Amino acid sequence: MIKVISSGIFSSIQDQGRFGYRKWGVPVSGAMDAFSARLSNQLVNNPVEAAVIEMTYSGASLQFLCETLIAITGGDFAPTLNGRSIPLNSPIVIKTGDLLRIGAARYGLRCYLAVSGGIAVAPILGSRSYHPNVAPDYRLQKGQLLPIGESLKKTSHNHAIVRIKKAHFEDPAIPVHEGPEFNLLPKNMQSLLLNTPFTISNESNRMGYRLEMNKTLTAPEIITSAVQPGTVQLTPSGQLIVLMRDCPTTGGYARVLQLTEEGVSRLGQRHSSYISTSSDTSNCSTLRSSCFFLSAR
């Protein structure tokens, strides 16, 4: 068991997502930066889809009521164990009674904590991911006790610190494909979409990021059709929205771009900041469809 001493600004239980229920309108959800969540699980010998704790902006304080192994990945939130600084991206042995404090973000927007055996709350529709309408109880609250699953191995022989590609946090390039309605845009608008700087609005959350720009782009509505995490919608009034993990399953706005899976994880770590697009396709040479970049600076 883990006792939640304080929850941080917004901390929730997340795994790799809720699949198989989209036709009933159930959002996928799951870790915003799925890449970091998978890494945290690998470091403690969990299956990659085990449930972890996702912390946003600032972290939680947690007390362990048992021996275990943990790993912290994602943004650097200055974690300490019993007051001593501990490294990211490395397995850490925990003793009963240990106090883990996750501080405020020094870089990145979200940080992940994996515990050997995984966070073992009951799955809802096949997933332990928090969503306000589907699994509303899976947001961390002060005083809560979190169950931990059975682990195969409590110790790790791999004590190396994994070094993460800098690009994950720093590269301004967010790789995208053309979306279903990209070709319906006039050529000048297609080129503006891929060459105009954007900023991430403060009105951004796990459902979607609103992008702001100084150019006017617009697209007519479509007959409601499927959307997915990473779909970039353009509204008639000129709003660009990047749908993220908690997005609805269908929508009525033009789907002009589609982020790659890696792109969604990267964007999940970006603060409101300056981003721009360019048509540099060099990093996507192995992909068959044309590839562009939404890029953060």
Add this chain to the structure above:
Amino acid sequence: MITPPTFNHFGEQAVLLSWKPQIAPAIRDDIRQLDRLMHRELSALFMETVPAYCSLTVFLHPWVDKEDFIRKTQVLYKQKQAQEKEHKTVVWQIPVCYDTSLGWDLEAFAKAKSMTTEEVISLHTQETYEVYFLGFLPGFPYLGGLNERLHLPRKTKPSIKVPAGAVAIGGQQTGVYPVESPGGWHILGQTPIPFFLPEQSPPSFLEAGHQIRFSAISLEAYRDIKARSESAFMLPKKWNHK
């Protein structure tokens, strides 16, 4: 004859099948038949599908070659007409309390349509509505079949809180809010039947292809059914054609 769908990649793992962009029963049936057939013949290739008015999105397993899936589905589509039999549908009877304490926009709605509230209720309960697909919110049905006399543009100012169970009209559509949400539709009443239960699998009794009819109930009956539905799992009754 229906023009066959076009096939396009939708990101790394999905394929989007698009029919002519219109809302039409023939297209709806074509999508439904192909969706059923794909689940029967190609289910090893994908995780799930999302049907909509004139599209079918297929989320493939990461190891599946998209072009190979497209070829197989095109072959399946050509075989489809010969094999497919008509599927029996379910008609659910949804009790709705149109009391103005629950349907707080009913009077304003009737006034805007120059009708009495009784006329609105009568028109709303006369039709059989078809579930085209679910989306927007967990368990939210996109319904076809609203009487033209009940079409009314959405409210200019959306309500911040529409309660779960609200039965509403927005533009040319009617629907039921399965969970609390902001919304711009006119609230005509509320149903005590839960439309989304995440602890059940599947989480909704509705599926694309099902039909529903609304039937008016009193405030007392609403309270009674509501109390019972909160203590035990409850399905609506099936409609009996007399």
